[in-house]
Amino acid sequence: MLSLMVLAAVAGATPPPMTHYVGIANPWFRALPSHLPAGGYFELRNTGQWTANLTAVDSPACGMLMMHKSEQKSGMDTMTDVSSVEIPAGQTVKFAPGSYHLMCMEPGPTVKPGNSVPVTLKFSDGSAATVRFAVRTATGH
Secondary structure (H helix, E strand, O other): OHHHHHHHHHHOOOOOOHHHOEEEEEEEEEOOOOOOOEEEEEEEEEOOOOOEEEEEEEOOOEEEEEEEEEEEEOOEEEEEEOOOEEEOOOOEEEEOOOOEEEEEEEEOOOOOOOOEEEEEEEEOOOOEEEEEEEEEOOOOO
16 A cells, blocks of 8 residues: 555655756857858757657847758658657757758857857747857858
8 A cells, every 4th residue: 555655756756947857968069150050969868767858949149049850751852840849758859950850040249159148049948048159160160
């Protein structure tokens, strides 16, 4: 009986904020010439026992910042907006060229190689984390 009560208590336990168990690694933007959009790349590492969901991104360095996913369908490269990205418990989701990525539309003057800019990642539980993204050249340096 006691083990059933403990199991019920664990099953109903409220998880901590997602920012407590989702780590953000290797954040950077690929700056392009002129006012072309900059791609944002990073890794989300879920060290918790609960699934996490990234639901929004924002940066004062971008006129608009969106989450996209590039993939190949029927021999064609496609890019679509995504409203959320699931990070399963114990998994890492990479935002990389040819996959999930951020698209910084109308990059501001601080989106220049050598700088870093703040990006706020917002999760489905209302928690948020602001990290600095290094700005690199089109070749990633």
